Amino acid sequence: MKKELNNKTLIVGIFLLNCTFAFSQNDDRLLDEVVVTATQTMHTLKNTPVLTRLISQKEIQQSGAVTVLEALENFVPGVSFTPNPMGDNIQIGGLNNKYILVLVDGERLVNERTENVNFSRLNTAHIKRIEIISGASSVLYGSNAIGAVINIITQDVTEPLQAAARTRFSTDNTWHSDVSLRLKLDRLASKTNFFAKNSDGNAVLNPYSNYAVAQALKYTFGDRSDAEIKGQYYRGETWLLDKFETRVDENYTLNGKWRYRFSAANELILAGNTDKYTGTERFKLHNDSMARANSSQYSTLRLTDTWDANERLQIVGGVEFNWEKTFSYSQFGTAADRAANNQNIFAQAEYRLDFIDILAGARYTRHSQFGSHFSPKISLMKSWKDFRFRGSVSNGYKVPTLKELYMNFLHPIDYVPFWVVGNADLKPETSWYESLSAEYLTNDINVSATIYTNQITNCIHTQRLWNAALQRSELRYDNIEKARISGVDIAAQWTVNQHIAIKGGYSFADATRRGTTNRSPLPGNSTHTATINATFSHKKQSVVISTRARSSFIAVYPPTPEAMLNPESTRVNGYWISNLVYNLQLSRGKWRGHLQTGINNVLDYKNQDALPGNNGRVYFVGMGVNFL
Numbered sequence: 001m002k003k004e005l006n007n008k009t010l011i012v013g014i015f016l017l018n019c020t021f022a023f024s025q026n027d028d029r030l031l032d033e034v035v036v037t038a039t040q041t042m043h044t045l046k047n048t049p050v051l052t053r054l055i056s057q058k059e060i061q062q063s064g065a066v067t068v069l070e071a072l073e074n075f076v077p078g079v080s081f082t083p084n085p086m087g088d089n090i091q092i093g094g095l096n097n098k099y100i101l102v103l104v105d106g107e108r109l110v111n112e113r114t115e116n117v118n119f120s121r122l123n124t125a126h127i128k129r130i131e132i133i134s135g136a137s138s139v140l141y142g143s144n145a146i147g148a149v150i151n152i153i154t155q156d157v158t159e160p161l162q163a164a165a166r167t168r169f170s171t172d173n174t175w176h177s178d179v180s181l182r183l184k185l186d187r188l189a190s191k192t193n194f195f196a197k198n199s200d201g202n203a204v205l206n207p208y209s210n211y212a213v214a215q216a217l218k219y220t221f222g223d224r225s226d227a228e229i230k231g232q233y234y235r236g237e238t239w240l241l242d243k244f245e246t247r248v249d250e251n252y253t254l255n256g257k258w259r260y261r262f263s264a265a266n267e268l269i270l271a272g273n274t275d276k277y278t279g280t281e282r283f284k285l286h287n288d289s290m291a292r293a294n295s296s297q298y299s300t301l302r303l304t305d306t307w308d309a310n311e312r313l314q315i316v317g318g319v320e321f322n323w324e325k326t327f328s329y330s331q332f333g334t335a336a337d338r339a340a341n342n343q344n345i346f347a348q349a350e351y352r353l354d355f356i357d358i359l360a361g362a363r364y365t366r367h368s369q370f371g372s373h374f375s376p377k378i379s380l381m382k383s384w385k386d387f388r389f390r391g392s393v394s395n396g397y398k399v400p401t402l403k404e405l406y407m408n409f410l411h412p413i414d415y416v417p418f419w420v421v422g423n424a425d426l427k428p429e430t431s432w433y434e435s436l437s438a439e440y441l442t443n444d445i446n447v448s449a450t451i452y453t454n455q456i457t458n459c460i461h462t463q464r465l466w467n468a469a470l471q472r473s474e475l476r477y478d479n480i481e482k483a484r485i486s487g488v489d490i491a492a493q494w495t496v497n498q499h500i501a502i503k504g505g506y507s508f509a510d511a512t513r514r515g516t517t518n519r520s521p522l523p524g525n526s527t528h529t530a531t532i533n534a535t536f537s538h539k540k541q542s543v544v545i546s547t548r549a550r551s552s553f554i555a556v557y558p559p560t561p562e563a564m565l566n567p568e569s570t571r572v573n574g575y576w577i578s579n580l581v582y583n584l585q586l587s588r589g590k591w592r593g594h595l596q597t598g599i600n601n602v603l604d605y606k607n608q609d610a611l612p613g614n615n616g617r618v619y620f621v622g623m624g625v626n627f628l
Helices: 007-017 057-063 068-075 402-406 561-565
Strands: 053-056 079-081 090-092 100-104 127-134 148-154 161-170 174-185 188-199 208-220 225-240 245-263 266-282 291-308 313-327 338-352 357-367 371-384 387-398 408-411 418-421 429-441 445-467 472-495 500-514 519-521 528-538 541-550 575-588 591-600 618-627
Touching (some): 053 068, 057 068, 068 079, 068 528
Antiparallel strands (some): 127 148, 161 618, 174 188, 188 208, 225 245, 245 266, 266 291, 338 357, 445 472, 472 500, 500 519, 500 528, 528 541, 541 575
């Protein structure tokens, strides 16, 4: 079988994949799941006024996904990753990392050295669900929320004692292990989590070792008030064998939340969060000499009030203060920290009429460097029998990153070196997102289709220039383009019977950037992507078959200066990746165990231009135990 697909073959394959609907188990009705990301209030999935994608804990576990990246790619069409030395480069609906906001329990994760979120510091064993909303969500979440919001919801403490442990071994002597302990003692609840991952690497992936420990405490003072504090420390070490050095990444996260209920209809939440990511380098393998390479920190203080005025009207409003700072001597050419801050007022109201639900909101932002901005949004939802019809218009807002403003360094590469230069005169990027969707849902079938456009102005992009004064080649950031993404998303799930369930989707995205004289595709975007997951279960056994496919795309980072001038020359062929997983559930008294084995990348796909760091087929076996 050919491992690389041309566009026509891939499109036909995607069409055939989507002629089959997909699944959820009979005992796991996703439509009745409560979601919070779209409105910051609780709605069942079927009744949220903004279409929300959901990946459940059960789906993550049965599919064998041990990273958030795997879970997103397996279950959400339009999501793709092209990892390389610059980090985990995520694409959703044609837009890359800097337009996608990643949250854990509603709090922002700081981007690391290359404006990417390091997903390695997240552990799927402790995830309750993942919620994804597409399009601009700046009203509730501010800057970066132009392309999508990914909110990772962690598990609650529901029993007096819950303990779990699991381990998995896979190709290249790769180990993933984690343990957790959850306690509920009268008014006090505690969560302790630990995970470790390490690998010997291979010809295309460097050896690595990382671990994280997290602790959360929640105290309930009475019927009206509770307080929670959470913290995590992560350390990752990667041996860069080709450079004879080691990169060490550390992350410190601390957040607290105090909740007070004036009544059953009115709740006040005061929340604070700080997330700091630090990178250091050892210039020889395992040498004790260290050099601080970079650091990024983002802190938030937020006061939110939720008020159910009556049975029809619900209002969410608040104030938010954000501070960010970053350091990178190699990229900024200075030992000083770069910093910025912003202040925000936001409000959103949902009004439910007999014939339609109306959601409207706005955010006012005052930024320390870019002044004021007003972001409005309106969404409508009409329910009729087993159908839901939704429409939305929203404004997105994104200020330039500190690195886009202040970068100034010589890029050390094999071909002709060039300088990467920031631009302190950059303007913020703004967008308008418009969407229409229709959804059909019953106890066994859920099908939705969405058409949308996302138009970005003052789009920040790099252009290659010759600086005559300094006699050097430069890659300079500038507001030189507009971007437009038009697309269609189709998602479906079908519980065939008590033994067979299937879930899948298809995404079409026409993503282009438009300069003053030219128009070109956005790098990294595949026009066609699709996913399909089929589960076959009998008693305590299940088999999961999953496939994800994407059409051709232009390389995110062109390999040569000539390729920068002609991006189409770097187009990479499309591909599909298939996984096979077997699960066996075991039980004895209060103990619950599971065995899992499988093959990722069954077809042994290895194209490094399309999937850097992928060395082909991966075999794995794992086991876990839970005490309830």
